[in-house]
Amino acid sequence: MSGVPMSGAPAQPDPYAAPDPYAQPDPYGAPMSAPGGQPMSPGVASAPPYGQPMAGAPGQPGYPQDPYAQQQQWAGPVIPPTQGGGSKAWIWGALAGVVVVALMVGVVLYVTGGDDETPVADSSATPSEEVDPSTEPSEEAPDTELVTDPATGLSFAPMPEPWRDSTANYGVIGFYEVTGQVLDVLTFEDGSGWIATFVVGEINPSQLGSSSMTTDDAINALADLVDGAHYSKPPDFTEPLDGLERNEVEVNPLTVGSYSGSAMSYHLSWDDDSIEETGESIALGVLDMGDGRTAGFFLSLPDSVPDEHLDQMLEALDSLTFV
Numbered sequence: 001m002s003g004v005p006m007s008g009a010p011a012q013p014d015p016y017a018a019p020d021p022y023a024q025p026d027p028y029g030a031p032m033s034a035p036g037g038q039p040m041s042p043g044v045a046s047a048p049p050y051g052q053p054m055a056g057a058p059g060q061p062g063y064p065q066d067p068y069a070q071q072q073q074w075a076g077p078v079i080p081p082t083q084g085g086g087s088k089a090w091i092w093g094a095l096a097g098v099v100v101v102a103l104m105v106g107v108v109l110y111v112t113g114g115d116d117e118t119p120v121a122d123s124s125a126t127p128s129e130e131v132d133p134s135t136e137p138s139e140e141a142p143d144t145e146l147v148t149d150p151a152t153g154l155s156f157a158p159m160p161e162p163w164r165d166s167t168a169n170y171g172v173i174g175f176y177e178v179t180g181q182v183l184d185v186l187t188f189e190d191g192s193g194w195i196a197t198f199v200v201g202e203i204n205p206s207q208l209g210s211s212s213m214t215t216d217d218a219i220n221a222l223a224d225l226v227d228g229a230h231y232s233k234p235p236d237f238t239e240p241l242d243g244l245e246r247n248e249v250e251v252n253p254l255t256v257g258s259y260s261g262s263a264m265s266y267h268l269s270w271d272d273d274s275i276e277e278t279g280e281s282i283a284l285g286v287l288d289m290g291d292g293r294t295a296g297f298f299l300s301l302p303d304s305v306p307d308e309h310l311d312q313m314l315e316a317l318d319s320l321t322f323v
Contacts, residue, residue: 003216004253004260006205007290147200148323149179152295154200154256154287156180157319159312166199172298173229174208174222175201181316183309185302196301196309198316203286203294215262216251218286218294223264226282226298231268243271254285257322259295261287279303283317295322 146155147165163181172178180199208221227246233239247267254263262285269279281301286294297320299313 003214003219003262004288005214006212006218006286006288006294007292146319146321146323147180149177149200149202149295151176151202152200152289152293153322154295154297155319155321155323156198156200156297156316159183159198159309159316163309163312166197170199172199172201172226174204174225175199175296175298176204177201178298183305185305194302196299196305196313198297198299198313200295200297200320203296205292205294215254215260215286215288215294219251219262219264219284222284222286222296223266223282226284227268231270233272241270241272243269245269254287256285256287256320259287259289259322261285261294285320 144157147158148155159181163183166178166180166182170178170180170182178199178201180197180201182198183196184194185196186194203218203222205218207225208218210217213221223246227244228240231241231244233241245268247269249264249266251262251264254261263283264285265281265283267279267281280303283299284296285298286296289295299317301310301313
């Protein structure tokens, strides 16, 4: 398996992963701890990552609610029938290509800095007349404030409304903490619902099982965690949904700024009586920052999300950078 070797983690204990006596075991073999060692509960008053229903929604994938855990928001798949019929599987084809192509374009611009150097005048050219100051732009437009993970500096340009900032208690398995935006796709009367999501944060290597793996191995381990934790059969959520399949899988090299790693994109589908058949597009990225630290991103896009929001997410992907 190819990929960038992940730098070894420091020998001392992980300051973020204090043991928690209430943490639920992960049936897929990785601890289910949120930042600070708090148990990660799958349902909450908002939504689950990767297209999962929020607390109270019927057929919610994930683990049983932990009475000691703070409610966490999880992104989730969309249940309603799509108008016009059929799954928008073709959307994922476009998204899968952009995860790598758009990022590579963004990296080139970030590394070279674009054409921001002042051009050197050609001595053989005829001098131009002075420009009337009154015709010059009065002021440059202010830079857009980026959505930035404070731990790693991984950032992206914010998406417009109706996208909104993820709440402080929003968690994604495999990450210490995440920062990003979510889109309410479906909201139920009890306040729960399903959301699309795009977040960045620092990877928790203890949940992946090792810090001495390549980034290709890490991205596969992260994908397994995500699928196992958030697409499980109710009511006990210990078994995967019937017919759960990962399709259209692509793993490619990823570089953002001076950091290299791996990106994975795929589409999930299932056929389970406990939840209306639907699908979800997923993209994950891991970037080795050295000293045992790894930055990453996660996005989920339910099949029924309107095309305009797909375009907004692609633009956000294209803007990924470090600050």
